[in-house]
Amino acid sequence: MDLSAITRPVGRLVATAQNGLEVLRYGGLETGAVPSPFQIIESVPMYRLRRYFPPDTRRGTTPTGPPVLMVHPMMMSADMWDVTRDDGAVGILHKAGIDPWVIDFGSPDKIEGGMQRTLADHVVALSEAIDTVKTVTGRDVHLAGYSQGGMFAYQTAAYRRSKDLASIVAFGAPVDTLAALPMNLPASLAPAAADFMADHVFSRIDIPGWLARTGFQMLDPIKTAQSRLEFLLQLHDREALLPREQQRRFLASEGWIAWSGPAISELLKQFIAHNRMMTGGFAIHGDLVTLSDIDCPVLAVIGEVDDIGQPASVRGIKRAAPRADAYEFLIRAGHFGLVVGSKAATQTWPTVAEWVRWLDGGGTMPEGVTPMALQPAQHTESGVSITSRLAHSTAAATEMALSVARSAAGALVTANRSARTLAVETARTLPRLARLGQVNDHTRISLGRIMSEQAHEAPKGEALLFDGRVHTYEAVDRRVNNVVRGLIEVGVRQGTRVAVLMETRPSALVAIAALSRLGAVAVLVPPDGDLAAAVRLGAATEIIADPSHLDAARRLDMRVLVLGGGESRDLHLPEDADVVDMEQIDPDLVDLPGWYRPNPGLARDLAFIAFSTVSGDVVARQITNYRWALSAFGTASAANLSRSDTVYCLTPLHHQSGLLVSLSGAVVGGARIALSRGPRPDRFVQEIRQYGVTVVTYTWAMLREVIDDPGFSLTGNHPVRLFIGSGMPAGLWKRVVEVFEPANVVEFFATTDGQAVLANVSGAKIGSKGRPLPGGGEVALAAYDPEDNLILEDERGFIRRAEANEVGVLLAHPRGPVDPLASVKRGVFAPADTWVSTEYLFRRDEDGDYWLVDNRAAVIHTARGPVFAATVNDAVGRLGAVDMAVTYKVDVDGQTVAVTALALCPGGSIPSADLSEALADLPVGNAPDIVHVVADMTLTATYRPLAGPLQKQGLPKASRNAWYRDPDTNRYKRLTAAVRTEIAGSR
The missing domain is CATH 2.30.38 (Luciferase; domain 3)
Known part of the structure; x- marks a missing residue:
């Protein structure tokens, strides 16, 4: 009888029992492994900085290799870099001659105040650690981060503008989070869900370590179950289990730490709901940061079957950081397998070591590392699916069946994507239109009221961006209320007309909102206009000015209230000056009178007075709260504004477009308002990326100042999706959408009384004013x-x-x-x-x-019939060389001649054949008699081209850039002196 048939199963059973008992008692098998040696270089409440394999200072030896600082995600222990000494990250890098460092954020639930940590706290701490490594080693630092640690690496590099960084290595670190979400969740629904979780769940709770572990495992339940089954089936074979035991214990229990609620909320809100790793404009302790400031080399390690850091999301770094040289290294691994395990030991870490040596000048580019290709901007929602992860663990035969399932699922996703997007947009837009439809004369509605509502709904939400800083709704609302108390203290009451003479800055916005909240009327005086005429027409009895406009305000015969101005506010006022420094009023000492009710304004009440110039005369435009609401709700609906948007206010706040479109649309939409100092080409691109601008407002030819500037350059990714405003010339419109592709233009037309509002929401027809705004008249x-x-x-x-x-x-x-x-x-x-x-x-x-x-009064009546200026301007504006066009009349000896002046783009020219073709078949009216090119055009303060200065010059002179319409052929020919004389005498 073969006794082995009996003893072998018994021995296996005994070994299983012994090993199982050890696992139950100690949490795992004793491997005899010892951690790699390290020294704590710096220890502060936020982190400890480890230096692995520290130099032996007694012998005077120092490592020759470049330093690599490794960053763990918040929910995972810093020990992840040393799970096994021989096959772990720090050990492999050390053997390769690299100097490994690790930042250890610790377990926040065991540190005083740790569960109140934010994402910004981690970024600032990592930045400080980089300074320390640089100081100790004297060398630039290679920053390596896994998963969320990789996100920290990117964010810190942007925060520092790559200072002292040799490169960034990110392992499975999502950047474009909406490009491919875990479990193939739809990107169209993620922002709303993330916002809800951030505001209503993780604002109240934290995540303990066990829950972080469970959540991580549930993201890949198949592999988790497979690993546990394999462990149980091999429990009898200690030698087979020991090589992977350290990794198993780390993932099963030891590697997980708590995660603070504020940090989770910030992650969900900034980087999932608003996807600000891609758009820019995320806040680090009040400073606005964008990944486009990264200019050091980047290596993204990508797992083909990584469901958490999905390839499409990880590759977003190429678009988000256009100034960085981005490379990728693709391996067939899941999320954790990128940094721990056999593939990490044999592929990831040797490649990282080669990467560091290559950049340090001592090697060649690692095999398998390739320049990253630019990914499409659209979110396809086609990330690593459940079928892909199943296929990674099943036989090749099953792969074929699952491939069919994948294709079917993809078709279903494509078919339903537009329906989901429409549903989300409708859910956002309908309540706004419904509220607008309910407004009547007695409805209480105003700018101040809507700002109060936003502050109540999202007090910590980001409201205002200016000069690289961010201000929350709560802070802005508090400042508005303080200014209201100051106004009450100096005697301003409901209905009082107060002139506002301020440059576009936060204090101007606050002043306008405070007057609205008080129920007073803000008379928006143009700083570059006739101040005395504007104040007289607006019937203002007081004037609020900032320090830079104080001297101009004092020349008017009224009391001046000074507000804002920043840190330096030495006003140098004589004792008898009729000036009140509002900043010296303590709002806490102001008793509110019995008559005061915040936001008392009714729809019928006058809210603002703005000004425009008609034929050289200043004209006052009265704007009621209803007119304001129509524009504000209409803009928010037409542009589909949400809390994910940042509206860049290029137009001054004293201009109707700045007030009614930029500021008010953003307030109603809950979007962030980014105030600018005007269309400055040197700051435009930097600010749209720094602020994460998604919507840019304009008026007339304002954007010409930017994109036609010789120094303008837009390379790589940009976050802009819309330009909204009114009056953009057709030629400029074409150039804007070409330069900022895939951004669109939403062109508005609104009468000054707000009774008629049109909007070209689709942007498909360049030059069209669109259709009546839903909810409007x-x-x-x-x-x-x-x-x-x-x-x-x-x-x-x-x-x-x-x-x-x-x-x-x-x-x-x-x-x-x-x-x-x-x-x-x-x-x-x-x-x-x-x-x-x-x-x-x-x-x-x-x-x-x-x-x-x-305009009905501006139609040019010639002997051939009417010439309509806007129709002609649109037609010639579509010629690629045309920058702007104006059409006007010139009276010669009792005859009317229609003239069109063209300003060309730099280097542009107009063949007469193209001109004839453009004006051959106008939809209405007749073509002009003469067309000529001018060097430039006079623009108003709102960037509207003026015809008046050209009219005064009379008939254009004969030149190679002037043409007349030949009545016999209806074609345009060169205007000669003889023909000009004939026209002057006969028409």
């Missing part, structure tokens, strides 16, 4: 005869509606108060109905989109 086109300047009637005596592509006068069905100066018409389309004539001429194309034709 009803508009209609009244048929119009431009020859006789008459609105046409039908056989019953009512106004006839214009047909498609027929010129008509834009009428608006009034909602709310009607401007006393408005042209009101009754009995228009039905008995006793009321409409307001905007006096603008439009045409509506077959699709229902509106196109501006001209």
Whole structure:
């Protein structure tokens, strides 16, 4: 009888029992492994800085290798870099001649105040550790981070602008978090879910170590179950288990630490809900940071079957940091396998060592490391799926079946993606439109009220960005309330008209909001205009100024209230000066009077007075709270603004567009407001990346100052998705969307009284004003005869509606108060109905989109028929060489000549054939008599090109850049002196 048949199973059973008892008693098998030696170089409450294999100072030896500082994720112990001495990161790097350092954030639940740590605390701590390593070694540091530690590495490098960094090595570190989420979660739903979890869950709880471990394992439940089953089946074979026992114990229990709630909330809000690793504008202790400031080399180690740091997400670093030389190293491994285990020991860490030596000048580029290709910007939601992870652990035959399943799932995702996106946008937009639709004369609504609501809903939300700093809604709201108390102290009451003379900065925004909250009227005085005329027209009794405008304000015969100005505020005022320094008023000592109610403004109440210049005269534009609400809610809806957006306010706050579109749209949408000091080409690109700007506001040709500047350069990724404003010339529009692809333009048209609002939301038709804004007032086109300047009637005596592509006068069905100066018409389309004539001429194309034709009073009447300036300008503006165009009339000997002036892009030229083609088939009206090129155009303070200075010059002179329309051929030919004389004498 073979006794081995009996003893072998018994021995196996006994070995299983012995090993199992050891695991139950001690948590694992005793391996005899000892940790690698290290020295604590620095110990502070936030972290301890370890230097592994420290030099023997007694012998005077120092390591010759470059330093590598390794960063662990928050939920994982710093011991992850030394799970096994021979096969762990620090051991392999040391043997390769590298100087390994590790930052240890410790377990926050065991440190006083640790569970209140934020992401910013970790970034600042890591930056301090880099300084220490640099000081001790005297060499630039290679920063290596795993998973969230890699995110810390990127964020710290951006925070430091790559100072003292030799390179960044990131292992499975997500950058474009919405490109591919774990478990193939849809990117369209992630922001709302992450915002909810951040605001309502992790603002109240923390994650203990055991829960972090469980969550990590549940992200790959198949592999977790597989590993446990393999361990149980091999429990009898101690020798087979020992090589991987340290790794198993680390993942099963020892490697996990607690995670503070504030840090989780910040991670969810900034880097998942708002994806600010990609867009920029994330805050580190009040400073705004962008990955585009990274300019040191980057190596991204990518796992083919990594479900947490999915390849599409990790590769986002290429777009997020366009100035960095980005490389990748792809291995067939999951998330943890990138840094611990057999593949890490044989592939990852030898490659990292070669990378460091290569950059240090002592080697060649590691095999398998390749330049990273630029990934598409769109989120495809096609990351590593469950089927991919199953395929990694199953047989090749099963791979084929799962591939079919993957394809089917992908088709389903594609089919449903647009529906999900539409649902999310609708859920955001409908409540705004519904609220706007409920506004009547007696509705309490105002800028101050909406800002209060936002501060109540998201007190810690980021509201205002300026000069690289961030201010929360809570801080801004508190400052507004303090200024309200100051205004009450100096006697300002509800209804008082107060002029605001300030440059665009936070104090100006606060002053405007405080006047709104008080129920006073903000008279928005243009600093570069006729101050005395504006103050007189606005009937202001007080003026608020910042220190830079104090001297100008004091020249007016009224009391001056000085607000803001930063840290240096030495006003140097004489004792008899009628000036009040608002900053010297202690708001806590101001008793609120019985009449004060915050945000008392009704929709019908006057809220603001803005100014424009018409034919050289200053004209006051009264803006009610209803007019404000229409623009604010309409902008937020048309641009689909949310808390994920940052609105870059290029337009000054005293301008209607700056107030009604930029500021107010952002406030209603809950977006961040980034105030600028104007369209400065040297700061534009830097600020859109630093702030993470997603929406840029403009007026007329403002963006020309930026993209036509010789020093302008936009390389790599940018976060902008929309430009919103009004009056952008067609040629500039084309250049903007080409330069900032895939960003779009949302062009608005709004009358000064707000009764008619149009918006080109799709941006598909360059030059179109779009369609009536949902939630706004009803508009209609009244048929119009431009020859006789008459609105046409039908056989019953009512106004006839214009047909498609027929010129008509834009009428608006009034909602709310009607401007006393408005042209009101009754009995228009039905008995006793009321409409307001905007006096603008439009045409509506077959699709229902509106196109501006001209102002009714500005139509050029020539012997050939009417010439419509806007139609001509749009047509020639589509020529690639044209920067801007203006069309105007010149009267010569009783005859009217229509002239179009062109400003060309740098280096541009216009062949006469292209000009003839562009003006051959205008949708309405006639082509101009003369077209000529001018060196430049005079622009208003709002960047609107002026025709007046050109009109004064009379007929253009004959030149190679001037053409006339030949009446016989309807083609444009060179304007000669003889032809010019003929035109001057006969037309």
